[in-house]
Amino acid sequence: MTCSCLRLAVSMHWADVIARDLISRTGSNLISTGITPSGTLHVGTLREAITAEAVRKAVVKAEGSVRMIYLVDSIDPLRKRYPFLPENFEAEVGKPLAYIPCPCGEHKNYAHHYIQPFLDSIQELGIHCDVLWTHEQYEQGRFADVIDTAIVNKERVADILKEVSGRDLPKDFFPYSPRCEECGRLSHTKVTAYEKPYVGYQCACGHSGKADIRKADGKMPWRVEWAAKWKVFGVTCEPFGKDHAAAGGSYDTGVRLAKEIFGIEPPRPVPYEFVQLKGKGQMHKSTGSSVTGVDALRITPPQVMNYIILRVNPERHIDYDSGMGILEMVDEYDRTEKMFYAGGAEERDADLLRAYELSQPEGPRSKQPLQIPYRHLVSLVQIADGFDGVMTILRRMEMLDDSVASEDVAILKQRTDCVKYWLDAFAPDQVKFEVCSSMPECQLSEQEREFLGKLYESMRGVEWEGETLHDAIYGCAKECAVGPRGGFQTLYRIFCDQKQGPRLGFFFSTLDRDFVLGRIKEASD
């Protein structure tokens, strides 16, 4: 065996490793993932979908056959009245999310309300999947056979659950919970009989009736339902959070149920670690997270979001930093992008480049996208008036011209929006500035006033353009006692009431000439 052959096997991105494994097992793969939309979705939800999509792309690249489904667990019951829900939702507890009204009244139902932002995100992130709603699957009778199988084998199902999880089950355990046709709740019914396809029940509300397993008249408990889904859809691969991966956890019971009850091989698991939020508070269930999945996407361009997830192994936890860290991530992303298109990267960066490639919603472009330094945008957004203003300044600075590709404009727009949202909600004060509409209170020394006076005269005669303004400021400050550093600081003080700020030349060039000169004159008097 030659060296070059060996080298091929050295480095492989985790998604490709999984893809290779999948292809070696079967000719037709189905990746499944999903969520219960009971409340606001967090960044971890994004990780699951992004992880699944990376595997899907990797299988496609390896020329395997693959499809991906996203299951919205819309038939799962509302477990309790969460703090963010109005009082009257107390009455909805126990009912399937799909049959509970929308909290804001603008969506079809509760489940839609919470999943819709995520479904929108999926588009941006380039996740290619078929979205399925579990309540619809039940309504269509797709689970009828597996429900019957579970019921017929309910003793063995119960044994497996007890054995693997080490927990006791209620004596009257039944692998199907009827939904009371009177009160709509799944949680208060007791099964009294089974005669295929009808499950007789008595509800705590007083009603007794029959549930048809071919309809959405009830559901399986989720551990059973999970394995049942594998059977019904033919799932061969599924990413899930580490909570499911714990010993005796739901994946373990799922494996046994799959093999012994449903007679199938369990899917290839892809356990992933949680995403932790750094910066503005951690992600606590009790306190609620200050950064939601939607927030994260609003401040992180989608490709970068993908990259954050894909650059590390799934089993590694990620600290999502909504503060300055986001700038560093975008910078790293841009660096990797340069490397990707420049070619000649070193072996050790192979996985990073692959992560970049997988991060592109529709695959990488043929040419390197336009790069405007992200940190620069942070300044521009605060100077310019809207996206058009940003574009205008970029043109003036010759960072882009009329030949700019529409895709690049789109990316720029997206990044500008992210920066704006970030500045509003998450950015540390250190990077923020604002033009004071009137002269801030400040004590200026004699030397500083002298500098401003000279600068006033100098700037009056100069072209109102970034570079020339900058030269005027620098030249003037250098000749004065305050020196360059002191000169710049003085200006920041009288314009922004800070001792630092954006690059002054460009900054001034975007402001009204009379306003700037007036302020300098005022301060020098």
Place this chain on the structure above:
RNA sequence: GGGCCCGUAGCUCAGCUAGGUAGAGCAAUCGGCUCUUAACCGAUGGGCCGAGGGUUCGAAUCCCUCCGGGCCCGCCA
């Protein structure tokens, strides 16, 4: 009680399932660009690879133990 992940430069991490005496980015320092910085270019400094054993000619890399940190395991996806 059970399980998983992590502990390598100030920070975020590569390297670790092919063992041969450590890498990147950011930060820092210094210098350059007539140029303040949160920008650009260049250079420099900085780590006994959590601790202790073991295997080995040789370990950040394999095995064991321990310490430290994070997180899961209540039918709740």
